[in-house]
Amino acid sequence: MLASYVLDSGSPDSLRLGQLEAPAPGPGQVLVRVQAASLDRVDTYIRRGTHGMAVTGPAILGRDVAGTVVRTGPGVTGFTPGDAVVGLTTGTHAELAVVPATHCFPRPAALDAVHAAAVPTAGRTAYDAVVNLTGVRPGDRVLVVAAAGAVGTFAVQYAHHLGARVVGTSAPAKADAVRALGALDVVDHYRPDVVESLRSALPGGEADVIVESVGGTLWSDVLKVLAPGGRLVTCGVTADSHAHLHLGRLMVKGWTLRGIGRPGPEAVARQLREALTLSAVAAAPTVAATYPLEQAAAAHDRLEASDFVGRIVLTTG
Ligand SMILES: NC(=O)c1ccc[n+]([C@@H]2O[C@H](COP(=O)([O-])OP(=O)(O)OC[C@H]3O[C@@H](n4cnc5c(N)ncnc54)[C@H](OP(=O)(O)O)[C@@H]3O)[C@@H](O)[C@H]2O)c1
Incomplete structure (x- = not known):
């Protein structure tokens, strides 16, 4: 089968495209013919060997998948060949992927394969952050x-749907x-006066909840607008794993600071279904x-350029 993979992390040149042996579904697994698989920022971390993601290959990238069931492994019931499914696994940037049956769901009728493939990682993360x-x-x-x-576009829509008053941050071109996703206002997070801009944009100048995924100085800056008793969840560290935290302010303000964590398989399955x-x-x-999968390298370049809103999705067939 055709696959996009790395042999070793460490360089942008390590992305390969070629034929690899097709996987076989083991106990509890579903073999899926991939129609669409999103490209996640973590795929670029793996390819580069950053964020503690080094691998030795061949390792097929990709985690989200939408496609059709080919066959199931021992002990799996409830799937029929040809069923349209969406799931979360590893090694989805290929023509075939094995998905744990627990993380494989009927594709909602409202979503085509491309849009369904955009949901698992980013939608589940945003759901966990906003709801749980x-x-x-x-x-x-x-x-x-x-x-x-990707996470942000889901977080804005979920929070808006729940009746929250949402303000976002982004590059100006994306505002x-x-x-359009439901934010009342959008602040350019590259402005030197980002804190003052946030105070102007937020009702009452404060946020009750912050969903954060960039880290570094932006993490420390946005904390300055968290209301007393407010809740912040860190979902990622796109820019920097470190940030400055004034412990006295944390104590006095009574903030709750959460990390997205690594929920177990049962919780992930439940969150996937709900997302x-x-x-x-x-x-x-x-x-x-x-x-197309054959242009995975161009898709990686596009992801790293960060000149788009939402998800990049690879397609096969
Ligand atoms: N822990 C988990 O389970 C989990 C799950 C999903 C994602 N994550 C992490 O959460 C973060 C967000 O994920 P995502 O899928 O939403 O990523 P994404 O689609 O690549 O979006 C990241 C956004 O961050 C903004 N940004 C701000 N500063 C940046 C910088 N210095 N470099 C690059 N981008 C910058 C960019 O938008 P602007 O152009 O508007 O600045 C970009 O669109 C990533 O770090 C990801 O690894 C973690």
Whole structure:
């Protein structure tokens, strides 16, 4: 089968395209013919060997998948060859992928394969952040940092759907797209006066909830607008794993700071199901562009250019 893979992390040149042995479904697994698989920022981390993601190959990249069932492994029931499914696994940038049956779901009728493939990693993460970890309630002032990213586009839509008053941050060129997702206002997170801009944009100058995924100085800056008793969840460290935290302020303000964590397989399965359901009714997965699998390298270049809103999706066939 054709696959996009790396032999060793460490250099952008390590991305390969070629024929690899097709996987066979083991116990509890479903073999899926891939129609669409999103490209995640973590795929670029693996390819580069950054963020503690080094691998030795051949390692096929990709985690999200939408496609059709080919066959199932021992002990799997409830799937028929040809079923349209969406799931979360590893090694989806290929013509075939094995998916744990627990993480493989019927594709919602409202989503085609390309848009369904945009949901699992980013939608589940945003769902966990907005629903489970910060418990967004109607009327909450929710600040979504990097609102034009894959996680951000889902977080804005989920929070808006829950009745929150959402403000996003993004590069200026992406602000209109973020507003269209439901944000009341959008602040350029590259401005030197980002804190003052956020105070102007947020109702009452504060956020009850912050969904953050950039890290570094932006993490420290946005914390300055977190209301007393506010909740912040860190979902990623795109720019920098370190940030400055004034412990006295944390103590006095009574903030709750959460990390997205590594939920176990049962929790991931539950969150995936719920994120898919919510996405089908309340969030249009934002797909900026599709690339054929054969052009995976161009898709990686596009992801690293960060000149788009939402997801890049690879397609096969
Ligand atoms: N822990 C988990 O389970 C989990 C799951 C999913 C994602 N994540 C992490 O969460 C982060 C966001 O994921 P994602 O899929 O939404 O990523 P993404 O689609 O690549 O979006 C990231 C956004 O961050 C903004 N940004 C701000 N500063 C940046 C910088 N210095 N470099 C690059 N981009 C910058 C960019 O938008 P602008 O152009 O508007 O600045 C970009 O669109 C990533 O670090 C990812 O690895 C973690």
